Amino acid sequence: MKAQYELTTPHSTLRVTTPGPGIVWITLNRPHRLNAIDRRLGAELCAELERRFADHATRVVVLTGEGRAFCAGDDLGAVEEHLRGDRTHSPVVGDTADPIYLRIIEMMVTARAPVITSINGFAAGAGAEIACAGDLRIAASTARIGSGLLRVAQAGSVAMLGRLVGPARATEIYLSGELLDADAAERAGIFGRVVPPAELEAVTLVEAERLARSATAAIGLFKELRERCVGQPVEMALRLQNSVHIRNNAEVADAREGAMAFLEKRDPHFVGR
Template identity: 40%
Template sequence: METTPHDPPPVLLSACDAGVLTLTLNRPDHRNALDHVLARRLLDALAEAAADPTLKVLVLTGAGTAFCAGDDLAATARWRAGEYADTPADPRTHEHLYLSVCRSLLTLPVPVVIAANGPAIGAGLSLLCAADHRIASRDAVFGTPALRHGHLGDAALLTRAVGPTHATRLHLTGATLDAEEATRIGLVDRVVAPDELPAAAAATGAELAALPPGAFALFKRLREQVLHAPTDVALLLQDRGHHESHRLHGGRP
């Protein structure tokens, strides 16, 4: 569809190269906070990605100076007031849409890389925690202030990413971490200079795209199955996954 000078810019940018799909949250004036339109568009894009047999890697980043500042505060205020239309929540279940986005990232059958170009706060932090690999600009910061406002915030995925001790400390204090500290506790895998982030994300995407087709999908499925399973069950599931991968790749180890 052609746009005119009067059309608003798309809230989600999409570009694909050699099987690496890059999605860019594009509400820079709102620090890429998730309103109804952006959250729905992101969910649609992830559904399309999951159905694309040529997709090898997904990279998610933000436009401007923030990765994602969380849910749009004005829209969330309407949600708390019981007005669910045009808010970043499902009007039927009242569930916040960022939770559905996180599920989509966790189950997408390819590696998900987040390139955090700036702050990842609240729901933005949950998106970060749902990724498989996390690269951050040195300017990025990370935090979860929800508990100080009586909300549970990122309890599930932050605990999964950094463990209960760090997650509890961050919730109790409402502390904001810089990129180096986030790397130290395992929230971020790699920190680069701000101007190096796009190239680092592209290089990581190309490297991961070279993985054997379907292998990482099996790993992600197994990871979810064994996360809280007893060790003997986890090992059995791992062995079954190994045999499935063996068949998938023609007997190669």
């Protein structure tokens, strides 16, 4: 993929490119550590996501990994240092006990722009939760995903994974201690689409280009509605949905263009507002 702009600074843990209008492509770039999250990677990714999501020019974000892993979760070496009292590389926010991956997922889920996770290799622990936070999840046929936390005597991998497969299946995945292969993950609904590894980048880019041309302001309202409807009784969820319909007509400029294009039997030209 040839990027229009190369935004990487030397020795960065990320590679950031813009392969098309409105598309931000972020690659986790610690392949020697399987793209595991230490303080630097986490801080750089949080800062990049915050900046990009605040920019109205961003229509879609793609998150993927360099090398054979998407993300192996928290860097266990940095976690071990943390347990010994050295927080220099710890994957937490500042002096808090708040893991950085929580902030990453919160931004992905609540962002008004859609997020595609392009899962190039294995994803475990916090990395699996980040993969599951994508609005679209496209994976290579060689990718694997799961918890793996039981092997290191940790609990977790249920908040996002459980939203996709339900609590019972998430429990089975956790208790197995193993990673699902791509076919099993697709059958479970974790991966939305599985493609040959050589086609992953191209297929992901096609989807990113499609979303970048779409009514992304409406997508943002949909994501907000999705989060507000979780756990609500049907009566409340329906009224929340109707309130968003009303806001959509008042706030989304593309709504008029969509209606006019439909009536005039032409393709719409959306600007993401």
